[in-house]
Amino acid sequence: MPNFQAHVFVSLRPSVLDPAGEAAKAAAKRLGIKGLSKLRIGKSVDIEIEATNLEDAKSQIELLSDRLLANPVIENWVMDINSKDQDSENKTLNK
């Protein structure tokens, strides 16, 4: 079966206060970063999965994200996914 590589990015919903992001933003300003208007912290989950096809891999990761990786009450998530085999071919081509 083909292998797929995915990244799921989990972030707090915009309406939910992110105290860790606010603390990091305050430190960024002390560092001298200018023009910073937003800094919110989320999670990135690195996934490899074997599935019959891309649609199957996507539906597995959607279930995983909805039920486990993110809490829909307070968080949103987005996914990047591509074929791992294709990815390594691309890397070879790039060389």
Next chain:
Amino acid sequence: MTIGIVVFPGSNCDRDVLWATDCCLGMKTRFLWHETKDLNDLEAVVLPGGFSYGDYLRCGAIASFAPVLSSLIDFVNRGGKVLGICNGFQILTELGILPGALTRNKKLHFICDNVPLYVSSNRTKWFVKFKPNDLIYLPIAHGEGRYQCNEDTLKKLQDDDSIAIRYKNNLNGSLDEIAGITNKKGNVLGMMPHPERACDEKIGGIHGRSILQALLSS
């Protein structure tokens, strides 16, 4: 009838609850290892405080898939009593048995203190010994206790008289000062404060006693 206290890897208030229910209040209590599925002889289940499964991902997220909790929704629907304390409250929201979510405290501090709370509702048996607006003192010890939910959920909690206790001083930034809620039926209570640490005058208070006594009907 018996009270079951769930023991997850990482629970650290399980023995405190046993001390309170069994030693202080004389109620028959036993531990439930997280891998068990048998809740048949129990009248009540307590999900204790701590850091279940390390609280990786989100507080209570991994615990909500524990074998011992696979029949908890049926147990609740049959009228079994469930008390989630601190991490246990977080698990009940992750399971969807109680609405909303517990998020990082507003000022990021882990707060460990004996705090004043208002009893908002004495509709359920958990708080029947108090009157609305009674001021009680219970210990809190959490880093992620800021209650959050959407407007519709908050209105439903208010309409159903399901907000059980509120912080007098909203230290963690919870929505509507919420410290503990019940389900509509009243057999499930989730609360961030620790009633099991307030069952003996010698260690600072007894306002937790009647909350735990509600676990058993007799």
